[in-house]
Amino acid sequence: DAKTTQPPSMDCAEGRAANLPCNHSTISGNEYVYWYRQIHSQGPQYIIHGLKNNETNEMASLIITEDRKSSTLILPHATLRDTAVYYCIVKGSNYKLTFGKGTLLTVNP
Amino acid sequence: ETGVTQTPRHLVMGMTNKKSLKCEQHLGHNAMYWYKQSAKKPLELMFVYSLEERVENNSVPSRFSPECPNSSHLFLHLHTLQPEDSALYLCASSLVAGGLYNEQFFGPGTRLTVL
Numbered sequence: 001d002a003k004t005t006q007p008p009s010m011d012c013a014e015g016r017a018a019n020l021p022c023n024h025s026t027i028s029g030n031e032y033v034y035w036y037r038q039i040h041s042q043g044p045q046y047i048i049h050g051l052k053n054n055e056t057n058e059m060a061s062l063i064i065t066e067d068r069k070s071s072t073l074i075l076p077h078a079t080l081r082d083t084a085v086y087y088c089i090v091k092g093s094n095y096k097l098t099f100g101k102g103t104l105l106t107v108n109p
Numbered sequence: 110e111t112g113v114t115q116t117p118r119h120l121v122m123g124m125t126n127k128k129s130l131k132c133e134q135h136l137g138h139n140a141m142y143w144y145k146q147s148a149k150k151p152l153e154l155m156f157v158y159s160l161e162e163r164v165e166n167n168s169v170p171s172r173f174s175p176e177c178p179n180s181s182h183l184f185l186h187l188h189t190l191q192p193e194d195s196a197l198y199l200c201a202s203s204l205v206a207g208g209l210y211n212e213q214f215f216g217p218g219t220r221l222t223v224l
Contacts, residue, residue, distance in 0.1 A: 041218070042218065043199050043216050043218050046213065046214065095142075095159075095206040096154060099151045099152040
């Protein structure tokens with residue numbers, strides 16, 4: 001599976017959009033981009049995934065560039081409860097989710 | 110109860126003890142996973158079961174022994190652990206073990222401390 005690069009930390013004001021970037025320049029054609037988050041000392045929570053097209057669900061939006069080498073997770077109206085470590089993972093057809101260090105998003109009041 | 114549950118949530122054990130961690134999923138999934146998360150380290154995959162058969166044993170020491178009696182239950186039996194085994198142990202499940210579209214659902218974890 002391709003490696004990903006994320007900034008170690010980001011801050012966001014409550015009520016504003018949080019845009020979390022991820023680089024995955026070695027992604028191959030059949031690999032999906034997955035996003036999970038982990039609130040302190042809890043299990044990771046699935047957020048969203050995508051292949052080529054932009055995706056949206058009740059939690060977030062995922063924007064994937066046309067060349068698929070990078071993506072952005074958007075939390076449209078961040079709340080204090082969105083403070084967590086966010087993991088961008090590129091996954092192929094095997095079962096392995098390879099977690100990196102992720103981005104610690106801190107939402108400030 | 111919904112989702113993935115784990116018991117106990119916290120466990121303190123001595124190095125000579127034998128204990129077991131339990132995971133149960135209520136999602137009708139066929140694959141289950143054990144992960145280990147040590148302080149300041151990424152999650153590490155330990156074991157994978159698909160339809161109750163182990164498909165991955167990620168170079169885990171034999172003092173960790175998994176058991177999957179059916180597709181809804183997963184155990185991690187612990188014996189003669191070391192202090193460095195102290196970590197958050199997470200269970201996850203997914204509909205199937207492979208495939209491109211296959212999100213994993215995680216339990217809350219068991220915080221293990223080995224004295």
